[in-house]
Amino acid sequence: MVSQNRYPKLVVDLAKLRHNIEKVKLMCIDKGVEVAGVIKGCTGLFECVEQFERAGCRFIASSRLEQLEPLKDRGIQTPLMMIRVPMLSEVADVVRLTDISLNSEIEVLKALNSQAGLQDKNHKVILMVDLGDLREGFWDKEELMEAALMVENDLHNLELAGVGTNLGCYGAVAATPAKLQELVVCAEEIEEKIGRELEFISGGATSTLPRILEDNLPRRINLLRVGEGILLAKDLQDLWGYDMSFLNKDAFTLRAEVIEVKNKPTHPVGEIMFDAFGNQPTYEDRGIRKRALLALGKVDYAFPEELIPRDKGIQVLGASSDHTILDVEDAETDIKVGDTVDFDLCYATIVYVTNSDNIEKVYI
Ligand SMILES: *Cc1c(COP(=O)(O)O)cnc(C)c1O
Numbered sequence: 001m002v003s004q005n006r007y008p009k010l011v012v013d014l015a016k017l018r019h020n021i022e023k024v025k026l027m028c029i030d031k032g033v034e035v036a037g038v039i040k041g042c043t044g045l046f047e048c049v050e051q052f053e054r055a056g057c058r059f060i061a062s063s064r065l066e067q068l069e070p071l072k073d074r075g076i077q078t079p080l081m082m083i084r085v086p087m088l089s090e091v092a093d094v095v096r097l098t099d100i101s102l103n104s105e106i107e108v109l110k111a112l113n114s115q116a117g118l119q120d121k122n123h124k125v126i127l128m129v130d131l132g133d134l135r136e137g138f139w140d141k142e143e144l145m146e147a148a149l150m151v152e153n154d155l156h157n158l159e160l161a162g163v164g165t166n167l168g169c170y171g172a173v174a175a176t177p178a179k180l181q182e183l184v185v186c187a188e189e190i191e192e193k194i195g196r197e198l199e200f201i202s203g204g205a206t207s208t209l210p211r212i213l214e215d216n217l218p219r220r221i222n223l224l225r226v227g228e229g230i231l232l233a234k235d236l237q238d239l240w241g242y243d244m245s246f247l248n249k250d251a252f253t254l255r256a257e258v259i260e261v262k263n264k265p266t267h268p269v270g271e272i273m274f275d276a277f278g279n280q281p282t283y284e285d286r287g288i289r290k291r292a293l294l295a296l297g298k299v300d301y302a303f304p305e306e307l308i309p310r311d312k313g314i315q316v317l318g319a320s321s322d323h324t325i326l327d328v329e330d331a332e333t334d335i336k337v338g339d340t341v342d343f344d345l346c347y348a349t350i351v352y353v354t355n356s357d358n359i360e361k362v363y364i
Contacts, residue, residue, distance in 0.1 A: 006360055007255060007256055007257040007295065007296075007340060007360075008254065008255060008256040008257070008294075008295065008296045008300060008358065008359045008360070009254075009255045009256075009359065009360045009361070009362050010252060010253070010254055010255075010353055010354065010359050010360070010361050010362065011252070011253040011254075011255055011362045011363075011364060012042075012045070012047065012048065012251065012252055012253075012361065012362070012363050012364070013248070013250070013251050013252075013253075013364050014047060014048070014051055014251075014363055014364070016248035016250065016251035017048060017051050017230075017231070017248075017251040018051045018054065018055060019247070019248055020230045020231070020233055020247045020248055020251060021035075021037060021051055021052055021055035021057065021230050022055045023246055023247055024209070024226055024229060024230050024247070025055055025056065025057065027212055027213075028212055028224060028226075031212050031215065031217055032219075032222055033203075033212065033217065033221065033222055033223065033224055034057075034058035034222060034223050034224075035057050035058060035223075035224055035225075035226055036057060036058055036059035036060070036061040036081050036083075036202075036223060036224070036225040036226070037052035037055075037057035037059070037060050037061065037078075037226065037227075037230065038061045038062065038083065038205070038225050038226060038227030038230075039052065039060060039061065039062050039067060039227070040061075040062045040063045040064060040067060040083075040227060040351070041227040041228055041231045041232070041347060041350055041351060041354075042231055042252070042350060042354045043067065043351065043354035043355045044062055044064070044066075044067025044068070044071075045354055045361060046070070046071075046074060047361075047363045048231075049071060049076060050076075052078070053076050053077070053078050057078055058078075058079075058223065059078060059079050059080065059081040059099075059100065059225075060076060060078045060079075060080055060081065061080070061081035061082075061083045061225050062080075062081075062082070062083065063082075063083050063084035064084070065082065065090060065093050065094065065097055065098075068080045068082065068097050068098055069093075069097050072097070079099040079100060080097065080098040080099055080100075081098060081099065081100045081101065081102075081225070082094050082097075082098045082100070082101035082102065083101075083102050083225055084102070084136075085101075085102055085103055085104045085105065085108065085128065085136045086101055086103070086108055086112070088107065088108055088111055091108060091111040091112050091115050092115045092118075092119075094112065094115075094123075095112060095115040095116050095119050095121055095123050096119060098123075099123070099124060100123070100124035100125065100126065100161060101123070101124075101125055101126070102125075102126050102128050102136070102164055102202075103125045103126065103127055103128065103147075104127070104128045104130075104136050104137050104138055106143070106146070106147050106150065109125060109147060109150070109151060109155060109158065110155065112125065112155075112157075112158060113151075113155035113156070113157045113158045114157075116157030116158060117156075117157045121157065122157060122158070122159055123157065123158055123159070124158070124159045124161040124199075125151060125158050125159070125160060125161060126161050126162045126163060126164045126200055126202055127144060127147055127148055127151070127160070127162075127163050127164070128163070128164050128165060128166065129144060129163055129164070129165050129182075129183055129186050130165070130166075131165050131167065131173070131179050131182050131183060132167075132171060132173045132179070133165075133166060133167045133168065133169055133170055133171035133172075133173040134170050134171045135166055135169050135170040135171070136166060137165060137166065141186065141189075144163075144186060144190075145189065145190065145193065148160060148163075148190045148193070148194065149193060149194070152194045160190075160194070160198070161198065161199045161200050162187065162198040162199050162200030162201055162202060162223070163183060163186055163187045163190065163198065163200075163201060163202070164183075164200070164201070164202030164203070164204075164223070164225075165179075165180075165183045165202070165203065165204055166204060166205065167179060167204045167205075167207055167208065168204070168205070168206075168207030169205075169207075174207070175203065175204045175207050175208040175210070175211060177211065177216045177217070177218060180203045180204070180208070180211065180217065180218045180221055181218045183201060183203060183218075183221070184201060184218045184219075184220045184221065187201045187220065188220075200222060200223045201220050201221050201222055201223065202221075202222075202223040202224065202225060203217065203218070203221035203223070203224060204224060204225070205224065205225050205226060205227065205228075205229075206226050206227060206228045206229035206230075206235060206236065207235075208221075208224055209224070209226065209229050209236060210236065210240060210242065212224075213236075213242055228347050229247075230247075231251065231252070231350065232249065232251075232252070232345065232346060232347060232350065233247035233248065233249055234249055234346055234347075235347070237249070249344065250310075250344060252344075252345050252350060252353075253310075253342050253343070253344070254296075254301070254307070254342070254343040254344075254345055254349075254353055254359070255340050255341070255342050255343075256294040256295060256296035256324065256340060256341055256343070257294065257295050257296075257338065257339070257340050258292045258293065258294060258335055258336065258337055258338065258339045258340070258341060259293050259294065259295045259337065260292065260293035260337065261290065261291070261292045261293075261328070261335055261336060261337055262290075262291060263288050263289065263290050263291070264288065264289070264291050265285075265287070265288055266283065266284065266285055266286040266287060266288070266289050266327075267283045267284070267285035268283055275318075275320070276320040276321065277298075277320075281318075289327055289329040290327070290328050290329045290331075290335075291317070291325060291326065291327060291328065291329075292325075292326045292328045292335050292341070293323055293324070293325055293326075294323065294324040294325075294326065294341060295322070295323070296319075296322075296323075296324045297319050297320055297321045297322035297323050297324060298319050298320065298321050299321050299322065299356070299358070300352060300353060300356045300358055300359055301345075301349040301352045301353050301356075302348065302349065302352045303348050303349055304316050304318055304319035304324060306346050306348045306349045307324070307343045307345075307349060308343055308344040308345070308346065309326070309341065309342070309343055310342040310343065310344060311331050311332045311333065311341070311342070312332070313328075313330040313331040313332050314326050314327070314328055314330075314331050314335075314341065315327040315330075326341065
């Protein structure tokens, strides 16, 4: 048995997370926009999902069915949304486990429809429109129209709930008012053909929140799917320069234990060949400095350069699979063996940390 007080730990401050969900939700509602809370960034940790439910998100959303699968059995009543366009091989589960999915393939829509029939269910779909970011979505507007009309008129177990788009993922394309207006135009063309209003026009993710902050979101957009902007709330501040001081940046803390502290040279001693990952790095010689070794490694977070020590005097020097090497010469406290060191996470690391079975999850 491993002892109770084991490290590394991920400490989740649920009140801080809840605050973020509520603030983002209120700021959206104020502009007539509902929020689908995206839980994939924290690997669908149930205690986090509960906060999304309690804050009253319109949907709880994930790209992975296995994160949505346990939720209804565990008492979550918020409708569930599948946000990665489904694999053909998972359509039965998409219908069984979720209420609504994002889609971009007519063949998959037909398969969802047959499954919904077999399961005696009605499944809602949002058709994704690719506005240039070049990940998922219909590119050809005629194919989009054909799919919309097919869902509306022929696929009787599906309900055409709306259209959506995704921006700022692959192509780094900004969710400008003009881009989002293109989505509204698509929606209105569909509405004209089907003779009714669509329930949802889903204008993207965290990268669309600037439109809420600047109050220039096209009027008809009424649903955003937000993950990072709630969980970490870092990108809008750090990348886009918005004042996001009303959100907590520290709802998640990664805490690891120090297993060695020694004064060592900063430049490796010997003939430099390859590191643990086959790279030939370069090292700056800063003389002898105090270093600490943590029982935590790349398998837990993948990107050492993306770990952010809370103690601003600590620098992450590098890592191998199971070790992280810190420069603690200028640390604010005197670091000793057995101490713990705290880190802020970013999107690149939180997805690994929450996925790692090696990291105990603690809720406060
Ligand atoms: C991941 C994802 C989101 C949420 O993105 P964030 O940047 O975390 O807000 C929204 N929509 C889709 C389709 C996604 O895959």
